[in-house]
Amino acid sequence: MSRRARQVAGTGIYHVMVRGVNRDAIFLDDEDRERFLFVLARTRELSGCTVLAYCLMTNHVHLVLRTGDEPIGKVMQRLGVRYAGWFNRKYGRVGYVFQNRFRSVPVESDAQLVTLVRYVWHNPVKAGMVARAEHYEWSSCRFFDGGLSVADAAQLRRLVPPDALSAASHDPVVDVPQLEPARIGRPPRHTDDEVASLLRRICGSAEPAEFARLDPALRRDAVGELRTRSVPYEQIARITGLSTSSVRRLQVSGRRPGPAEIARP
Numbered sequence: 001m002s003r004r005a006r007q008v009a010g011t012g013i014y015h016v017m018v019r020g021v022n023r024d025a026i027f028l029d030d031e032d033r034e035r036f037l038f039v040l041a042r043t044r045e046l047s048g049c050t051v052l053a054y055c056l057m058t059n060h061v062h063l064v065l066r067t068g069d070e071p072i073g074k075v076m077q078r079l080g081v082r083y084a085g086w087f088n089r090k091y092g093r094v095g096y097v098f099q100n101r102f103r104s105v106p107v108e109s110d111a112q113l114v115t116l117v118r119y120v121w122h123n124p125v126k127a128g129m130v131a132r133a134e135h136y137e138w139s140s141c142r143f144f145d146g147g148l149s150v151a152d153a154a155q156l157r158r159l160v161p162p163d164a165l166s167a168a169s170h171d172p173v174v175d176v177p178q179l180e181p182a183r184i185g186r187p188p189r190h191t192d193d194e195v196a197s198l199l200r201r202i203c204g205s206a207e208p209a210e211f212a213r214l215d216p217a218l219r220r221d222a223v224g225e226l227r228t229r230s231v232p233y234e235q236i237a238r239i240t241g242l243s244t245s246s247v248r249r250l251q252v253s254g255r256r257p258g259p260a261e262i263a264r265p
């Protein structure tokens with residue numbers, strides 16, 4: 001069956017969401033998020049697009065983009081290929097990082113744009129990660145009133161009615177269901193048995209005593225692989241017999257070289 005043609009925005013503005021393949025994590029630490037923003041900035045320069053807003057979550061990203069010289073498909077191809085290549089090299093992975101087809105919805109009115117930006121900025125609030133949208137480090141909300149960011153806050157202010165976003169962190173937020181239906185009460189990503197099976201395939205051991213005897217490098221790689229599959233720290237701790245803090249330290253100690261140490265594509 002052929003894919004439905006992507007809708008083209010008369011304004012050139014799109015709400016775009018990219019998600020990890022199988023809903024797996026695409027950011028495991030702050031270095032990953034910093035790299036994504038670096039790649040987004042580079043994509044902006046090469047494609048001529050404008051970033052109006054963004055929010056980086058654990059396994060997906062919301063973007064509000066205004067296309068320039070290139071269509072939205074080309075813009076997202078640039079972004080996806082560059083980040084996925086870096087992510088795979090860092091974590092010693094192969095294969096897809098993102099779901100094959102990103103989602104996009106055209107934005108055709110001021111009211112739609114205001115609702116959309118507020119929705120994007122409030123994702124971390126709805127997820128219980130912060131109390132106020134401007135407190136979240138990995139969205140453009142905190143740069144709306146000033147500061148250097150890959151997002152063009154000045155252009156966003158020109159596009160929306162005066163003060164339409166100035167109190168965005170206080171007002172009720174309307175859902176934008178086109179891209180991400182509500183998932184209230186979603187069950188855990190993996191059962192404990194599934195995580196144990198994954199761990200056994202990765203390092204040959206899923207019993208706490210056996211896992212403790214593994215070489216530290218193998219333990220680090222195993223934890224990193226489970227995290228790329230969105231397995232929570234608490235669940236990894238339960239299966240391996242480690243404390244949650246020990247699992248977190250394993251991942252941190254296993255970090256690969258940072259962006260300045262890796263040849264940028």
